[in-house]
Amino acid sequence: MSAHIGDDAAEIAALPELDAERLAAYAHAASCAECAARLAEAESLLALIDAAPLPAPSAQVLQRTMNAVLAEFDAEDRVYAAARSRSQAPERMRPSVRPGVTKAPPRRGLVAAAAAVVVSALFALFDTHAGQLAFSAGIDCGLKELVFAAGAVGLGFAVSKGRWGALPVAALGAWGALAGQAYLRFQCPASHDAPHVFAFHFLGVLVAALVGLMLQPRPSTSAA
Amino acid sequence: MPLEDPDSDESLMALYVAGDRRAFERLFARIAPKIHAFFRRAFRDEMVADELMQITFLNVHRARATYRPELPLRPWLFTIAAHVRRDEWRKRYRLAEDAGEDALAAAEQSRAVAAAEQRDAAEDRAAVVRRALDSLSEIQRVILQLHRYEGMTYAEIAQTLGSTPGAVRQHAFRAYEDLRTRLGDLLRDPPATGGPP
Numbered sequence: 001m002s003a004h005i006g007d008d009a010a011e012i013a014a015l016p017e018l019d020a021e022r023l024a025a026y027a028h029a030a031s032c033a034e035c036a037a038r039l040a041e042a043e044s045l046l047a048l049i050d051a052a053p054l055p056a057p058s059a060q061v062l063q064r065t066m067n068a069v070l071a072e073f074d075a076e077d078r079v080y081a082a083a084r085s086r087s088q089a090p091e092r093m094r095p096s097v098r099p100g101v102t103k104a105p106p107r108r109g110l111v112a113a114a115a116a117v118v119v120s121a122l123f124a125l126f127d128t129h130a131g132q133l134a135f136s137a138g139i140d141c142g143l144k145e146l147v148f149a150a151g152a153v154g155l156g157f158a159v160s161k162g163r164w165g166a167l168p169v170a171a172l173g174a175w176g177a178l179a180g181q182a183y184l185r186f187q188c189p190a191s192h193d194a195p196h197v198f199a200f201h202f203l204g205v206l207v208a209a210l211v212g213l214m215l216q217p218r219p220s221t222s223a224a
Numbered sequence: 225m226p227l228e229d230p231d232s233d234e235s236l237m238a239l240y241v242a243g244d245r246r247a248f249e250r251l252f253a254r255i256a257p258k259i260h261a262f263f264r265r266a267f268r269d270e271m272v273a274d275e276l277m278q279i280t281f282l283n284v285h286r287a288r289a290t291y292r293p294e295l296p297l298r299p300w301l302f303t304i305a306a307h308v309r310r311d312e313w314r315k316r317y318r319l320a321e322d323a324g325e326d327a328l329a330a331a332e333q334s335r336a337v338a339a340a341e342q343r344d345a346a347e348d349r350a351a352v353v354r355r356a357l358d359s360l361s362e363i364q365r366v367i368l369q370l371h372r373y374e375g376m377t378y379a380e381i382a383q384t385l386g387s388t389p390g391a392v393r394q395h396a397f398r399a400y401e402d403l404r405t406r407l408g409d410l411l412r413d414p415p416a417t418g419g420p421p
Contacts, residue, residue, distance in 0.1 A: 007397075007401050007404075008397050008400075008401075010400030010401070010403070010404060011393065011396055011397045011400050014371065014372070014396070014400065016377070041404070041411055042400070042404075044411050045400065045403060045404055045407060045411060046372070048349070048353050048407055048410060048411070049353060049357070049368065049372050049403065050372060050373075051349075051350060051353070052349075052350040052351075052353035052354050052357070053261065053373055054260075054261040054264050054265060054354070056257040056260070056261075057256070057257060057260040057270075057273070057274065057277070061260070061274045061277070062252075062253075062256050062257075064274075064278070065252075065256060065274075065277055065278040065281050066249065066252050066256075066281075068278055068281070068282060069248065069252070069281050069282060069285045070245065070248075072282065072285050072286075073243075073245055073248075073285075
């Protein structure tokens with residue numbers, strides 16, 4: 001810095017010690033008495049300012065403010081505690097099944113669905129002989145069985161007056177599909193061809209039972 | 225790295241954010257007088273400073289989850305304090321929500337309080353300096369408070385106040401120049417024992 005220090009001496013002196021502008025000013029002042037005097041006066045000014053901090057607030061004011069924040073802490077703790085107890089409440093208080101939904105008899109429903117699958121398999125085993133797969137007709141057969149299954153579930157839903165939770169969906173689906181298989185026994189041109197019956201008629205019943213199982217309403221574990 | 229020091233402001237703040245009341249109390253003991261001084265410097269009124277300090281700490285508490293521990297704490301804290309200060313000035317002068325530092329400075333300057341001129345003449349040197357500081361504009365007082373007493377850089381002050389480093393430096397320049405003029409007698413007459421009181 002070659003220029004002389006002007007009215008901004010205090011501002012320069014107030015810069016961080018390693019600031020480039022400050023270092024340059026002090027380097028210049030080392031060989032310039034006038035600027036050195038300005039910087040000395042600036043340092044005196046800063047010393048005066050630094051020695052006149054405001055008095056600290058009273059202990060009562062500090063305590064009052066701290067208490068206000070601690071009260072917020074307490075309020076938050078109460079909210080968290082309430083939320084925690086609410087989140088745990090379902091374990092103790094939540095009804096085992098939603099209101100309006102009664103428990104389905106899962107075991108009997110599963111047994112009924114399995115029985116439908118077994119009957120379907122027996123049909124496929126003993127009412128068929130070697131034959132064709134008849135793929136394009138088979139897709140049609142499979143879809144028809146699923147329509148029968150959906151019809152059976154829909155009928156059950158209507159009979160149970162809309163109480164889905166009471167519905168043995170897997171059993172209804174499987175037996176509905178089995179009814180479809182019986183219908184196909186007389187309508188399907190490949191109803192005695194073992195590959196076709198296994199791949200589409202039996203499989204339709206099995207798929208209906210599995211989809212029904214996935215849709216089966218599950219009561220909470222505490223209800224078991 | 226501030227967090228490496230378990231006793232740093234930043235480490236205490238991190239514990240406070242995690243729900244440690246003891247850390248809050250320690251941090252509060254360190255910071256509260258500084259926040260109070262900031263408001264007292266700005267408003268020249270102890271009771272106002274008491275109230276605004278409380279508002280600031282409640283705001284800090286509610287915003288504590290937004291603090292990023294990798295950043296220095298004090299600029300973050302003073303930014304919240306600066307918002308409280310600005311809200312207070314807006315309320316007093318009924319300024320628009322988007323009124324910046326210039327509008328605040330103009331409003332405050334137009335109502336410059338003469339109280340600083342009415343003090344007892346027989347004050348000690350520190351009191352004279354405080355009186356000189358009180359005679360500055362509000363923005364100058366605030367900038368000097370943050371610069372001299374909090375050790376914040378012009379860039380940090382600018383960030384805190386929502387201004388630019390250049391504008392902050394300009395205010396600081398005027399403030400120092402004004403103080404040099406007002407405290408000329410003290411500068412020419414240093415204490416005999418050496419060192420300010």
